[in-house]
Amino acid sequence: DRRSSRELYSTMCLSNGYEGDVIDNMKPEVKVSADEEELVAQLRNYLTEKLTYLLDQNGTxxxxxxxxxxxxxxxxxxxxxxxxxxxWKRIRIFMVDERHVPRDHEDSNLGAYLQLFPQELHHVFIPVPISKQVVHTAQAYEINLRKYLLPEQLNTYPRFDILFLGAGPDGHTASIFPGKEQLEKITDLNWVSALTDSPKPPPSRVTITMPCITNAKNVAFILTGANKREVVRAIHEGDKSIPAAQARPMNNKLTLFLDEHAAAGVPNRESSESDSPPPFDT
Structure with missing residues (x-):
């Protein structure tokens, strides 16, 4: 079946009475920050809202x-x-993607988070077991994810509660780069895929697959800088020519956290960019 993951999932939703999950023309919610302090405050408010709801539900x-x-x-x-x-007994944090390097390497995403969280909270992070071959790392990481997360009833993919994504000026998100269509195929039922030829170093990485991203309950992008304007436009307008714009959850619960420079990519938005501070690094 050559239909996209969104088309297949939409068919399943409709057949099971979930009409609200297949609306495809809604614009994402946009939140613009003047500086990093305001960004942190907006993220805290977002997390507070989501956790307040999720804690009333069962499970991880x-x-x-x-x-x-x-x-x-x-x-x-x-x-x-x-x-x-x-x-913290119910919260589990996992890497959307990870470089194929040891945890104590400066390029390790997981290692960066462990340095910022107190030792007593390290258990909330789902480990990425680094093997000699990246394909084995991907397989081991998927096994770890499956220990904590059950597949969605309508398909074989997990229903992650919240995904926080970034994007490059080229439109990649997670470690799904333009031209790497094998990571987006619906026929790939894996939750995690291995990559050996990343355009950005290091070349070997593991990443959750696009169907896992679009199956999430909530997706939030954090994008700053003028070089992200076109990416912001593509995401906002649903231009699926780049991976980042394809990373829209089925239920359209998509939020963009932007600075004024990146927010200039939102069509028809009045910007005070001439008076805005330099972009802060995210």
Missing amino acids: ISIGVSGGSMPKVFSEALLSVAPDLLN
Whole structure:
């Protein structure tokens, strides 16, 4: 079947009475920050809202995070959420993608988060077992994810509660790069795929697959800088020519956290960019 993952999932939703899950023309919610302090505050408010709801549900709360400069702002935001909303026994944090390097390597996404979280909270992170071959790392990581997360009833993919994604100027997100269509195929039922020829170093990585991203309950992008304007436009308008714009959850619960420079990519938005501060690094 050559239909896209969204088309297949939409068919399943409709057949099971989930009409609300297949609306495809809704625009994402946009939140613009003047500086990093405001970004952290907005992320904290977002996490507070989501955790308040999720704690009333049963089971594990799954939060996926990306690398780059996201560890700093995410860690500050989550650790400043009201303590009564942080049931660490139920929260599990996992890497959306990971470089195929040891945990103590400077390029390790997981290693970056572990440095920012206190030792007593390291257990909330789902480990990425690094094997000699990246394909074996992908297989081992998927096994770890499956220990904590059950597949969605309508298909074979997990239903992650919240995914925090970044994107490059080329439109890649997670470690799904333009032209790497094998990572987007619906025929690939894996939750995690291996990559050996990443355009960005290091070349070997593991990443959750696009169907896992689009199956998430909530997706939030954190994008800053003028070089992200076109990516922001593509995501906002649903231009699926780049992977980042394909990373829209089926239920359309998509939020963009932007600075003024990146927000200039939102069509018809009045911008005060001439008076805005330099972009902060995320």
